[in-house]
Amino acid sequence: MIRYAITEDKLNAEIDAISPTWRDRAKDRIETFRTAQKYDEASSMWGEIKSVYRTLQHDKCGYCERILEDKRDIDVEHFRPKKSVKSFIPTNQPPYPYSTGGAWDEGYYLLAYHPQNYLIACKMCNEALKKSYFPIAGTRQQNDDPKQMVSENPFLIYPIGDLDDDPEMLLEFVGIFPKRRYLSGHENRRVEVMIDLFELDIREKLLIGRAKIIYALWLALNKYPQDQRSQDYIHYLTSSSSAHCNCARSFYHLFQQDRARAEEVAGYAIEYVMENRSK
Ligand SMILES: [Zn+2]
Structure with missing residues (x-):
């Protein structure tokens, strides 16, 4: 996993270049969700700006770093799930000795159309493994701006721009296997959860x-x-x-x-x- 460097202004400009109306339409949809207090719409429109993320990420999965050669394998992934969040418990080892935030029925509906809540990911990472998990160490927040949500202390790492830590500062490799750079603390646990959730060490x-x-x-x-x-x-x-x-x-x-x-x-x-x- 690596960081794909871009500023928020540049990301917005790239989106505007693809569709000058997308961000205004996105704001309208968010206001509908805010009123309804949930994500609810007949059809989505994030697919319209998929190419922005494909170019930025060089057609690589933001989590496992595979190159996605088949277009059908490329999903626009919501980093924070737009609908209900499931509780993440590792399946191949004992439960963690720390909380990962539990389930949350509300989901992050105010981020369903936030450009800094998207990345492209492969179907294995997105659909089969991440599903609607979003483990955190802090308290869940309903907010329309990811920049205001750092106190959630997510375990997963967001690789676009500089909202989050640079993944390479937390995660390195020994040969073909991922390794935590930090020996303790939240940084250490983040990589533990990333590796377990995306099965980065066994696929x-x-x-x-x-x-x-x-x-x-x-x-x-x-x-x-x-x-x-x-x-x-x-x-x-x-x-x-x-x-x-x-x-x-x-x-x-x-x-x-x-x-x-x-x-x-x-x-x-x-x-x-x-x-x-x-x-
Ligand atoms: Zn992947």
């Missing part, structure tokens, strides 16, 4: 994708600096437009610090790809 498609990138990067790094094409490829693999670039950057950092260990990790990566090549 084979992700593990194989990261392993392929690590090996490709290793091959290119071993030609560096003699070969211009290798330099260009290294630059690409560690850029935000490449799949799994947080993992690639973590490996690049390891290569700079400890070349022998990097060679070992690259060896494990290619072994993993070959063992799972039929999947």
Whole structure:
């Protein structure tokens, strides 16, 4: 997971360029929800501005960093659910020794049309895993501006702009596996919940994708600096437009610090790809 840098003004300008009326229509809809005190409409219109997020995120899932090659796999995801919120309890381990906020029937209906409540995500992350979860450490708030809601202390990380922490400051990779940068505190727990909720450490498609990138990067790094094409490829693999670039950057950092260990990790990566090549 990485941050996709953009200011709120620039994001709004990108939306206006796609549809000059969208933000005004969005405000009207929010006022309807405010009166009704719930999200309720016959048809949605966030699909009209999907291309803004596709371009910003380089067609990558905002949570798992896969490149979304099939348009049918690309959802506009509401970071805070517009309808009721379910209680998140990890399924593959004992319950957490801390609260994650519980269920909330109201849902964040005032954010159904807020540009800073959107990102694109793959169907696996959005529909199968995130569903309508939004675990928080604080108290839920009904507000029409995400900037005013930081005291909710969400566990999930919002990757667009600078509303939230930079995901790479909290989450790194050791080989193909995600790792928490902080040893304790809310930052540590955020990554624990992110990994569990999106199954970032066990989804084979992700593990194989990261392993392929690590090996490709290793091959290119071993030609560096003699070969211009290798330099260009290294630059690409560690850029935000490449799949799994947080993992690639973590490996690049390891290569700079400890070349022998990097060679070992690259060896494990290619072994993993070959063992799972039929999947
Ligand atoms: Zn995903």
